Amino acid sequence: xxxxxxxxxxxxxxxxxxxxxxTYQTSGFYGLSWYQQHDGGAPTFLSYNALDGxxxxxxxxxxxxxxxxxxxxxxxxxxxxxxxxxxxxxxGDDKIIFGKGTRLHILP
Amino acid sequence: xxxxxxxPRHKITKRGQNVTxxxxxxxxxxxxxxxxxxxxxxxxxxxxxQNEAQLEKxxxxxxxxxxxxxxxxxxxxxxxxxxxxxxxxYLCASSSSLAGALYEQxxxxxxxxxxx
Numbered sequence: 502x503x504x505x506x507x508x509x510x511x512x513x514x515x516x517x518x519x520x521x522x523x524t525y526q527t528s529g530f531y532g533l534s535w536y537q538q539h540d541g542g543a544p545t546f547l548s549y550n551a552l553d554g555x556x557x558x559x560x561x562x563x564x565x566x567x568x569x570x571x572x573x574x575x576x577x578x579x580x581x582x583x584x585x586x587x588x589x590x591x592x593g594d595d596k597i598i599f600g601k602g603t604r605l606h607i608l609p
Numbered sequence: 610x611x612x613x614x615x616x617p618r619h620k621i622t623k624r625g626q627n628v629t630x631x632x633x634x635x636x637x638x639x640x641x642x643x644x645x646x647x648x649x650x651x652x653x654x655x656x657x658x659q660n661e662a663q664l665e666k667x668x669x670x671x672x673x674x675x676x677x678x679x680x681x682x683x684x685x686x687x688x689x690x691x692x693x694x695x696x697x698x699y700l701c702a703s704s705s706s707l708a709g710a711l712y713e714q715x716x717x718x719x720x721x722x723x724x725x
Contacts, residue, residue, distance in 0.1 A: 534712045543700060543716035544652060551712075588651050592712045595664065596642065599651030 503527045505600035507589055512606040513579055521574045521603045523589030533565050533572045534590040534597055544588065544599075547574070579607050611635060613717035615701050621723045622691055629687045630720045634703030641684050642714060643676055644700040652700055658684060659706055691724045698722075 504526045513519040525533070532551035536544040550556050550565035550572060562575040576583055586602040614633045622628050634641045639660050644652035655674065656666045660681035673691075678684040688695055698721050702714040 532712055543718055544702075544714075545716070546713045549712045590651075590712075596654055596657060597712060597714065598654065599644075601649065602651045 503593070503598060505589065505591065505598060507587075507600055507603045509601065510604045510606065512608065514608050515579055515581060517579050518575065518577045519579060519605065521576075521587050521589075521605070523572045523574075523600070525570050525572070525589065525591045527591045527593040527598060529594040530567070530570075531592040531594075533563070534592060535561075535563050535574045536588045536590055536599070537585050538588065538602070539585045547587075549592075576605075581607055581609065583607055613701055613703050613715050615699075615717040615720050617720055618718060619721045619723075621725065624691055624693060624724055626691055627687065627689045628691060628722065629685055630699055630701075630722075631683060631685050632701030632717055633683045634701070635715055636682075638703035638705050638715070639681065640704045640706050641678055642702045642704075643684070643686050644702065646698045646700055646719070647696075655686075688722075691722075693724045696722055696724045 507523045534549045535547040537547050538544040548563040550563050555564045560577045565572045584607045586604050588599050588602040590597040590599050616631045642657040643655040646652045654667050656676050658678040661678050673689045676686045698719045700719045702716045704714045
């Protein structure tokens with residue numbers, strides 16, 4: 502079967518660092534994507550890990566451990582505009598699967 | 610604007626009516642996906658196309674839902690005999706099928722359906 506777990510909500514302070522964890526179980530795993538979605542907006546692609554390790558893209562980094570079926574998204578120097586929902590999305594076979602997402606609240 | 614577009618952006622219909630949505634993907638993308646999203650949930654996969662071929666349809670999708678991509682460009686999603694439970698945001702996304710690009714999907718703004 503398939504399962505995906507990430508925290509439903511996370512709260513952090515502007516300027517701080519936050520980590521959003523994701524554990525997954527899926528058939529035919531190829532890699533893990535992360536998407537951001539602002540209220541009323543469409544999901545937008547942030548990053549993808551095909552191999553174990555850390556991928557850095559500006560203030561955002563994403564990590565994958567295939568052996569642990571685990572990944573995380575790290576957001577640094579948080580800004581108010583980072584308030585959004587974040588989805589980890591494992592890629593299996595020919596499609597990606599979205600979970601319920603993590604709602605990130607940022608306090609000034 | 611060369612992004613994914615969807616039409617209409619909002620649709621209000623009465624229960625029992627049929628509705629059709631359109632999606633125009635990024636022109637060079639041969640993969641096209643349809644998702645449904647309700648409040649507080651992530652996008653739920655409905656179906657996808659590679660060119661004009663519909664390669665997979667979610668088992669959760671009832672027979673009232675049908676999708677087409679006749680010329681491998683735009684796609685339509687039709688819902689027949691709508692029910693109140695069909696109220697949701699319907700998202701379209703496209704991607705290249707080249708190796709290493711399948712994971713990066715570009716989403717349209719969505720069509721918000723309200724069934725009264």
